[in-house]
């Protein structure tokens with residue numbers, strides 16, 4: 205990866221349609237394992253883009269390449285045209301914020317303090333200002349606090365500002381993580397499985413929250429296993445399989461793509477074998493009925509009965525595992 209540092213200041217609101225994230229040829233190898241292979245992905249302002257793929261497909265590794273936790277073995281990542289710095293703390297200052305698959309809050313700090321920590325990249329007061337506690341420091345502190353409270357109100361946690369974060373229910377901890385990420389005034393927000401462990405009501409609330417974030421002009425890239433959530437939410441979806449981008453398109457295009465279905469089933473998807481088998485059985489039944497029904501129905505019937513449930517089972521399995529199925533989730537849920 206090119207390691208030019210950028211001096212770009214973050215600007216949360218981007219021009220409509222501006223390319224906010226431009227990842228090109230991103231490859232990440234761990235020894236002999238290529239976790240991400242030559243992935244290109246762009247995210248434009250005003251967009252919510254989804255990243256899906258079976259477990260181990262390389263989604264989190266790709267996120268880590270975008271946020272400086274990993275330096276890609278090959279490829280380049282640009283934020284608003286500037287090559288990203290190689291250090292993760294500089295990337296936050298550049299304008300990219302993220303949440304994690306495993307919630308990472310400061311559990312012994314209050315809700316408000318957690319958000320204030322997220323603002324540190326946007327406060328200009330230095331060590332001397334903090335030590336001397338002059339008027340500039342107090343003004344900056346009051347501004348940060350006011351902004352943090354605004355963000356808590358935005359995510360619906362202002363009434364819990366003084367609670368310890370460890371005492372929040374799981375869904376609220378996820379919201380707090382989002383508020384903390386927003387505190388750095390990002391132009392791009394990366395969400396790694398934001399609904400993992402949430403109940404359906406919390407998931408719907410998370411969906412509304414992400415739409416509201418997008419409406420503030422912040423581009424969003426989201427990893428999620430809950431297919432109903434992702435296809436409802438995203439303008440565009442990319443599917444990674446074994447480190448490579450298999451498909452990218454609108455939610456409708458991706459959810460109807462046989463290769464995506466096959467990737468989730470873990471086997472090649474050839475036509476519609478369940479329907480073909482059903483047709484074959486029906487044809488055999490019709491042929492036997494056309495002959496002498498009394499003589500042939502008895503021996504034919506068990507064969508038809510034996511085949512029909514099997515064909516039905518194949519169809520059900522396909523429907524059940526398909527990522528497109530509304531309401532279905534291929535999530536490993538909360539296994540990390």
Ligand SMILES: Nc1ncnc2c1ncn2[C@@H]1O[C@H](COP(=O)(O)OP(=O)(O)OP(=O)(O)O)[C@@H](O)[C@H]1O
Pocket residue numbers: 234237239257258259260261262263264265266
């Ligand atoms: N630090 C690491 N060292 C070695 N291998 C790693 C490392 N991080 C990830 N991998 C491997 O890279 C591959 C991709 O993992 P990754 O966690 O990115 O997948 P994922 O799509 O996010 O999976 P999941 O949906 O289960 O979170 C896996 O085979 C994983 O074991």
